[in-house]
Amino acid sequence: MPLLVFTDLDGTLLSHEDYDWRAALPALTRLKTIGAGVIMASSKTAPEIEVLQQETGLSDWPAIVENGAGLLDKRDNARAQHDDYARLRAELDSLPDALRKFFRGFGDMSVSQIAEVTGLAEASATLAARRRFSEPGTWSGATKELETFQAHLKARGIFAREGGRFLTLSFGKTKADQMARIITRYTPHNTVALGDAPNDIEMLQAADFGIIVANPHRTPLPLLKGEDTGRVLRTDRSGPEGWNEAMLSLLARLHL
């Protein structure tokens, strides 16, 4: 295995506006030709990612789901993974109302409301609602209250991570934790990670090469370790256009 690519989805491989990935097709095709693997790593659910894997022809690979709290892996019995969602929701509901009221999770919304806040079609929103390990949502309070909310969550073993659009709560694992397990299995010669949001930072730092995909809809990521040496790069263009350009030029640089 020459190369294993770990990629975030929303705002990275998928356009922030319309969730389209087709601008990345030339680079995806090239990766297939050289025998490289592409692992999707997102806060999306396994049923959502399965659909995207089929569309992009990446169904043979495992995927990191629900922000690293779960793994989609045909070789593994996914049912063996312990579901945390009911416990997560119960802990959330045990918070003081003065804080709880500011967080509106997918579990507090109907499918139509999820479609409305995400811009997904209803069928896709139904799959986004099928959660097993994590709860994304919106925060409508001030930053100071958010810090108190996070401290209360932390005392319950829950971490809040910011993705392309939402704040996602889960019991701790990151995308990079699952990435390490997958690397051990495939022993690639090189690894690349691509992402646009804070929940991608560990992955961008753990890979041999990190690509920060520009996302004009959110605050840019802080300067990461390795940006000064060229190990971590930033794209000019956003979403799949940036993905495609940066991946093709990295492959040329690696003579692949």
Ligand SMILES: O=C(O)[C@@H](COP(=O)(O)O)O[C@H]1O[C@H](CO)[C@@H](O)[C@H](O)[C@H]1O
């Ligand atoms: O957390 C988020 O901002 C997004 C995207 O997460 P990633 O950037 O792909 O890790 O994920 C949530 O919203 C998506 C729709 O915008 C849903 O498809 C996901 O299920 C949900 O976790």
